[in-house]
Amino acid sequence: MSQSDEPPVLAPHGPLPRGGSARPITRWGTEVMHRPQQPVTVFDDALRALAADMVATMYAADGVGLAACQIGEDVAMFVFDCPDATGRRTVGVVCNPRLTLPEGRERQLDEDLEGCLSYPGAFVDCARPDWAAVEGEGLDGEPVRFEGDGLLARCLQHETDHTLGTVFGDRLSTKLRKKLRKQHDAAAAEFGEHWPT
Numbered sequence: 001m002s003q004s005d006e007p008p009v010l011a012p013h014g015p016l017p018r019g020g021s022a023r024p025i026t027r028w029g030t031e032v033m034h035r036p037q038q039p040v041t042v043f044d045d046a047l048r049a050l051a052a053d054m055v056a057t058m059y060a061a062d063g064v065g066l067a068a069c070q071i072g073e074d075v076a077m078f079v080f081d082c083p084d085a086t087g088r089r090t091v092g093v094v095c096n097p098r099l100t101l102p103e104g105r106e107r108q109l110d111e112d113l114e115g116c117l118s119y120p121g122a123f124v125d126c127a128r129p130d131w132a133a134v135e136g137e138g139l140d141g142e143p144v145r146f147e148g149d150g151l152l153a154r155c156l157q158h159e160t161d162h163t164l165g166t167v168f169g170d171r172l173s174t175k176l177r178k179k180l181r182k183q184h185d186a187a188a189a190e191f192g193e194h195w196p197t
């Protein structure tokens with residue numbers, strides 16, 4: 001398929017910051033990944049530079065989302081470039097994310113493969129609500145809101161989880177966690193200490 005056949009990328013709050021450098025990805029088990037991150041209160045050049053590094057790291061690792069703790073920074077922020085159920089991509093940056101999920105009869109679970117760049121090479125089914133919205137602030141402190149279904153819904157939930165110190169392994173049964181660990185260990189040689197730099 002040629003590029004012109006692809007639907008336009010949605011960037012409702014502007015494009016992702018570019019010009020950053022990919023950094024090694026922090027792995028599960030590192031302390032910063034397992035506690036809530038510090039809220040963003042100062043929206044300055046340093047924050048923008050961090051977001052640009054996160055974007056570069058996400059693309060270098062072929063990911064669809066990345067939280068600051070995944071490059072070792074204790075900052076409640078994530079970036080994403082992720083398709084929804086129709087394949088249409090949305091890009092954005094969210095500081096201090098707050099998630100809204102469907103409730104009652106609106107709440108439908110979608111069981112699909114999930115993986116995490118901080119536990120690379122492993123994917124197992126994880127049940128999540130099939131739609132999500134996230135609100136927070138952008139890089140200039142302006143209010144932002146993103147919503148979607150499909151992989152985008154999963155991504156918004158997964159990345160918000162990261163800012164709260166939760167990894168998706170925390171949401172799995174012991175059996176599935178074991179399966180995930182086996183895949184991860186088998187693929188470990190492909191993802192060296194400095195991956196994806």
Ligand code: NI
Nearest residue numbers: 115116117118
């Ligand atoms: Ni992750």
